[in-house]
Amino acid sequence: MPIVRGSSMMSLGTWKARSTKYQRFLNLSNVFLLITSTILVFSAIILIKFYHITKLNFWSYWFYVNPILMISLGLYTFAVSVYGFLISNQENRCLISMIAVFLGIAFLAQVCSVFSAMEVRNLINNEVIDPSAILEDMQHYGEVGYEAKTASWDEMQKDLRCCGGDKFDTGYQDWRSATIGIQKKSVPDSCCHEMREGCGDQIAKASPSQISLGIYKDGCVAILTQKLKTDVEPMMIVYSCVGVVLAIVELITVVLACAYVAQINRRRKRDELFTRVGNAGAQDEEFLPSLTTKETNF
Incomplete structure (x- = not known):
């Protein structure tokens, strides 16, 4: 019995240490996602309001899809990061699993967003508007x-x-x-x-x-074309790089969230095992006094 109890205490200490590391990383990830999602939303607003990029959908639908995808993804990621803060210190497998699901969706959307940014850049560089x-x-x-x-x-x-x-x-x-x-x-x-x-x-x-x-x-499209080449194209390059980093962080967070859930499962199974062993030991001790009494009477 002492060996079992010692093993239980050691495993509990190890679990707490690992659990703290998982929670710390989830909190750091949520901070990163919160900051980048806020920047994402403001960048999309600048593209829509200052550069009027969504009004160029007659040139290509990518000029409309890219900023709308950016602002939607930014708001979604912001909401997920807030949710992550709220449940980061809870050992609830279902709630932590939802983080993995939400960020898995965000990862796929982020890949599409980066692709749309590269398409916008290619259009600005190579396509001549009709x-x-x-x-x-x-x-x-x-x-x-x-x-x-x-x-x-x-x-x-x-x-x-x-x-x-399009004429000056x-x-x-x-x-x-x-x-x-x-x-x-x-x-x-x-x-x-x-x-x-x-x-x-x-x-x-x-x-x-x-x-x-x-x-x-001066024509509006002529002015916007100059702005796109000098301002928006560099923004698309920077956003693509940041988007790749963001997607990697989201993917790592998904993996670690799943690992955290798996560790909670292992810990609960271990606790159940120790509980059964402890109960079995207690039942054995109940029979010892009767055996001693019989030997004394004999």
């Missing part, structure tokens, strides 16, 4: 049922101080092919230096030689 795709996107500006498209172009033109498609100086003339240019010979009011109702009327047909038109002349 002017007809821009004109097709501008075509229905101001029409009923295309309110989202109208708001998208208005927001982009006001923020970037641009007007029209004469970008505003691209509106001639849109409904607003065909029917009204006008450009959107959001093209004006001082935006007011009707300020873009009859300007689409104006000659480039007219210096003072009161509107921005």
Whole structure:
């Protein structure tokens, strides 16, 4: 019996030491995931609001998929890391197993996100946007049922101080092919230096030689293309590298969470074994007094 009890105490001490290491790593992993997920969300917001990258879906759907995937993955990872903090000190196999499941999903999504970032980089470097795709996107500006498209172009033109498609100086003339240019010979009011109702009327047909038109002349896509090459492409490279590191951390956390669950299982089985041995020993000791009594009576 002393040998069994000594083994039980030693195994319990070893389990506590290993358990502390698992919990410490899970907490460090949660801190890393919390920080990177926050950066991920803010980076996606910058791409959407400052660089208007989601408005370039007429160029390629990757310009829409990448930032949406980034912000979704960032929010998801943030939620998982908060969940990890809440249950990191609990020895609940089910709760710890859920971390492995959640981060397994995050790992797969992270791989897809890195792939989308590389696709965006390749598009910026190698693909030349089709002017007809821009004109097709501008075509229905101001029409009923295309309110989202109208708001998208208005927001982009006001923020970037641009007007029209992919040409510098004469970008505003691209509106001639849109409904607003065909029917009204006008450009959107959001093209004006001082935006007011009707300020873009009859300007689409104006000659480039007219210096003072009161509107921005550079095309929005021409400006965005320059921003993509100078700013967004390096961001995609950095994000791809960070994304690979993040995916590796998530994968390691999944493995260690599974190992933690396995260790809890082994510890519980060991405790059950020691309990059975202890109970059996106690039952044997109950018979010893009767044996002694019989020998004395004899």
